[in-house]
Amino acid sequence: MLRVSKLFVYPIKSLGGVELTSAKVTDRGFEHDRRWMLVDGANRFLSQREFAQMALLRVNILADGLLVSHLTSADQLLIPFVPQTNQTGQFTVWDDTCMGQYVSAKADEWFSRMLGATCRLVYMPDDSQRIVDPEAKYVASRKITSFSDAYPFLLLGQASMDDLNARLPEQIPLNRFRANLVFAGGEPYQEDTMAHFKIGGVDFFGSKLCARCNIPTINQDTGLAAKEPTRTLALYRRNNNKVYLGQNLVHAGEGLVTVGDAIELIETKEMLNSLRLLP
Known part of the structure; x- marks a missing residue:
């Protein structure tokens, strides 16, 4: 059973996040x-x-x-x-x-x-109506977002974080990856294949995998950057010279998402061959 384990919002773009126990889903993502x-x-x-x-x-x-x-x-x-x-x-x-x-x-x-x-x-x-994916490469219907990089939500599995940390010389915290929805249960990188799921009365749709920039290399308590985790991710999560972790989402409907909510998986999709787990 997949369940919501953590929820985050980032009211001011690129500043520290706020962890919540419940988050209201609005027309353009979580409230605030x-x-x-x-x-x-x-x-x-x-x-x-x-x-x-x-x-x-x-x-x-x-x-x-x-x-x-x-x-x-x-x-x-x-x-x-x-x-x-x-x-x-x-x-x-x-x-x-x-x-x-x-x-x-x-x-x-x-x-x-x-x-x-x-x-x-x-x-x-x-x-202010900012359209998600205006060229409709990944999202067929009209959706809006806030000042996010491109999509209303970022999904990440706790199992993926655990697997990554097992490969790193030193563990890194979840806050490096700026996810909105974190879930427990399932397999590492299962979020890659989640095409459609429901939490309560809200439908979520996997749009595209999240290509990571340099922000995950920045220690959120010191502001100092290093080479990890990008160096390790590049060994097994690389495609077309980009490294990936997490999946961007759009949604339909509004409501409340709460830590502990069950995630009803409705449809899956194939994972990129280059991102399949290595031994």
Whole structure:
């Protein structure tokens, strides 16, 4: 039996995640997930890929907004759920451009000081509709997402993490991989083959495997990067010069997902031959 074992949201793109016991599924993913984002002077998104120190900024969800703190200092910032400006703009996430709203001058100053680089905080309002996979390479029907890299959800099996850690010289924590849904039970890398499953009243569909960037090499407690786990993953999870772990998902319906919920597997698909488990 597959069951939900952990749930995470990342309210501000590329900052620390928030572990939840229950998460509300909205039209564009879990509630609050990547609805905020830091951008540079050209309105392009910032991430740990260029600013590894973003890992040291942690987020808590309070009743009146987001509380952001720095892991190694006493600096904190409360961000109300409603932006404090009426100023909007067009913002870029990879090849996508979507509408957003600037949050506040106070937030801009605080984050610029924390990162040592000029940046601004923006929010995605409900009327901003960013289409998933607009060329329909992996998703046939119209879906939307937030400021995520490309998809509303990332699925990862605990068995996959256990298998990876058994191959590594030193174990690494789950937070390197920024999953939304983690499940227990099943076989390592079973998420690769999960084409359609249900949790409660919500249908989830596996769209494409997640090609990993350098973020899994960044220690989320220090902001320092190393060669693992990418070096090890490349030995057995490599295809077309990319390494893969986890599967991107889209969904149909809204509802509540809770740790411990059963996962009803409805349809599977083939795993890439190059990613099949080695002895």
